[in-house]
Amino acid sequence: METARLNEIVESYPTPTGKILGILEQVQREDGYLQKDVLKTLAEKLEVPLSELYSIATFYSFFTLEKLGRHVVTVCMGTACHVRGAPALADTLKALLKVEEDETTQDGKFQLTTADNDFTVTSARCFGACSMAPVLRVDNKIFGYMTPERIPAVLKQFGWEEDTHQNA
Amino acid sequence: MTIQITINGNPCSSEAGESVLTIARREGVEIPAFCHDETLAPYGACRMCLVDVVSGPKKGVTTACTLQAMDGLEIITDTPEILRLRKVLLELYLAQAPKSKTIKALAAQHGIKKTRFAKKVHPEDPLQGQCILCGLCVRVCRDIMGAGAISYIGRGQFTEINTPFYEENDACLGCGACAQVCPTQAIAFEDITGTRVMKSWSETKVPLKQCAACGNYFAPVPFTAYAYEKLDPAIRDEIRDLCPDCRRKEMTRKAILLRAEGVGR
CATH class of the missing domain: 1.10.10 (Arc Repressor Mutant, subunit A)
Incomplete structure (x- = not known):
């Protein structure tokens, strides 16, 4: 600034x-x-x-001290989402976006940004959208009833391409 | 205005608005407290000074440090409920600061040897597993010394105290007031030839001042600047750059010379 x-x-x-x-x-x-x-x-x-x-x-969790990617993908890690498979969503996201796990803090939170700065994957405690658990948020859009299989389709809406990331 | 309050059945007189903890201690009633210092405003963080208000505007358990004395106030410091609460607190403190001898000793006094809660264990904790987050260091640094070199970081059970960004902070005066007020002696610093290293504060390094006469290092440079700023200019000019030992010798020499005036040197 x-x-x-x-x-x-x-x-x-x-x-x-x-x-x-x-x-x-x-x-x-x-x-x-x-x-x-x-x-x-x-x-x-x-x-x-x-x-x-x-x-x-x-x-305040609203503030971040590290630069975020253009799109922020937030995995809800609330109780409902957790028991309905949120950890698998987080793992899938990390694998697809090829971000490493080494930045996880002691409280289990993580904030990982892709090398090309397109995406940041992070976690949140609860969105209050437990009825459609597990949920995922990309920027301000909520995606409910998520499965690892549906993640690539969601990411593609935000300009993610499988091949370019694999070559990168 | 002088008023009367009753502590454990004994009447005591005090000033209106005085902290009940201060009064109790003055009267020889022992109330444990970690986050209280007479030079700082009551904070009510450590919860150890809980007392029971049996007669007053708001009855029930409250912290003595933040309780202001008013006429007719009656408190009891050792009800079974207070002792029970204090034991739970000590168990929590044993989990938060498992390495602290102060906490262990007070817990043992209350018959607490073990804690039900998960102990915080961080081998590389700059506060050596002894910090209870009472905030005295943060407050003395900010409110008394005006430096504000350290503060809380994060929140909840992951709260820590350190310098911003865990980096060396040139706001630190090196005065060591933080270590002085720490109730658990968690804060470490060391003087290594000409430099004070604040080990607990991200290894912040502060240069030490050399005595103009003997050459010994005696105080951190920024701290002496801070102190000289507050002094009467005449005294400042007299003591500047002398260590306490040389200052004493110098003063004594002057005093003797003054007396022996006329006798010659």
């Missing part, structure tokens, strides 16, 4: 308090993630410690 744009966002908030979340949200919407440099600049501008911004950014 350009510094000028960041200034604009900061200045759009007249009150000194309660603006951090709003600013971070706007930055995330425009950049797709919170860049380290942007957080550092912001800490100086708002005169809050960088540690506080980092704390907020890691507290």
Whole structure:
């Protein structure tokens, strides 16, 4: 994000308090993630410690510190989806998109982005769509009653091609 | 305004609005607490100071640190319910900080040797499996020292305290106030010839200041800058760059010279 744009966002908030979340949200919407440099600049501008911004950014699952792919595929790992086969969906996605598992954090969450930056696979706790478990979300579209067999068809809607990825 | 409150049946007088934990401790009533420090605002995080309000506007179990004294307030610090709750808390703390001697000792005092909960075991934990997340270090660094070098990271059972991005943080003054207030001695730092290494804070390195007279390293450079900033300029000029030992010698020498004036050196 350009510094000028960041200034604009900061200045759009007249009150000194309660603006951090709003600013971070706007930055995330425009950049797709919170860049380290942007957080550092912001800490100086708002005169809050960088540690506080980092704390907020890691507290809310809405924020991400890593660049996401153009499409975000979220596997619901809620109880209903889990018992109806969500882990198999996650494994299939990882295999099809050829992303490695080494980034899984201790809480079992993962956020994996393909080398060409087209897709990010991640997990969520519950979408509240348990009646059509297991569910998958691509960007803002929900796909219910998912099976590993149906995943390639879903991905193709978002520009995924089996062969190019295999050669890549 | 002086008011009367009753702790375990004994009347005590105090100022209105004073923390009940402060009053109890002043009166010699022992209430355990991990997250309380008189220099900081009450926080109510550790839950160890739970007491039972038997007479007051809101009866029931509450934290003594955040409870403000008012006339006629009556509390009991050791009801069976309080002791039961405290035991559960200690079990939770044994799981959160399985390596902490402080926690183990207090748990043993309450007859707790084991925990029902899954122990947190991370071999490379920079806080050595001793952090109970009381937040004292975070608050002293931010609110007292004004540095804000560390904060909570993540949330829930995965919450940790460290520097942002787990990187060396130049906001750290190297003052060691965090280690000083830590109730479980979880925070480690080491002075290695001219550099203070904050081992628990992503190995943040802070240069140490050399004494102008003896050449010994005596305090972190950013911390001395912070301290000098607060001093009266006259005193600042007098002590600048001298270690406490040399400062003492210097002062004594001056005092002696002053007395011996006229006698000659």
